Amino acid sequence: MTNYENQLKEIVKNDDYIISLLKAVEQLNLNDAWISAGLIRNKVWDVLHNINTPINDIDVIYFDSTDTSWETEKNLEKKLGILVPNQPWSVKNQARMHMKNGFLPYNSSFDGVAHFTEIPTAIAVKICHSELKIMAPYGLEDLFEKIVKPTPYYQNKSELSSIYTERMQDKKWDTIWIDLSIEV
Template sequence: MRLLQTEEELKNLIVADDWMMEILSTVETLQLPDWWVCAGIIRSKVWDVLHEKEDRTPIADIDVIYFDKEKVAEKIEKHYEQELKQISPNEPWSVKNQARMHVLNGSKPYKSAVDGIAHFPEIPTAIGVKLSKGLLEIAAPYGVRHLGAGIVEPTPFFLENNYEIYRQRMHLKQWHLRWPKLEINLQ
């Protein structure tokens, strides 16, 4: 299993993937405040590489997040999803404003989109990427080591406050069936 250890290696992996770069370019056109593409699209790409898969593992959705505490209505997120579908109709877009997502986790309001990423359930999923004037940026509050080594553990928030939700997600996701080399840590 080839490990990915640095943000630079992650950047190189994404830049070499035309589909992922097209996704990022598409989202960049919306000019959302404090936006990131995150979670499954990144996780699946890296784990496919770790498992030497030739074909891309299908993903349920493309998670696009942003942070706008002035406009928190869910209908605005749906509007952005429709804009993305007009540009790329065959992609499973999911847009969420992190200024309102703290309610789902029962936490204090987030301060930014990256703060929202830090409150995702699993460490290897708590990573975002975006283009800023053509340059790839990475937000990895816990680094890329877990993702790049195929280690799944809860983020500190879920470890301390919502561990049962993390445990249920691991049971439902069944990631070990797609990527058998993963190390999924449960207490």
């Protein structure tokens, strides 16, 4: 286990709010379920910058190729809303998310996370039998070194590179976390 994995686990373990969210997701007993993306990324950057930013959403991912309905995702959000009320839950089955940008079907949540737009966002965390697990297809170095660059699917020679470029212009992360290095 790398030092960054230990650091991320400590950050999460020391945040009662995130732990409560992870425990709620675990209670749903979904296949390959994780909390991913912005909540985790922003928490790390907040800790590194000694600030607290608002939570936009709580991205919960799972993988179920037998039921890819939007209604199921909305029902899961309602269940999470009962377990931890008044939170911005956003549940997405990775078995259908490939369609968003025209990829081949994903075969797992890991595959879905690997197709996220930028490397420091391509992370996920879960609790399984009281053990904290980390998923980071591209590692955690860029996240902790405050480097933002596209995953291989969105790099310059890719037809999807404009999605990354537009996302960086819209997000303006370097105005919140001022020493980020954003590759364009």
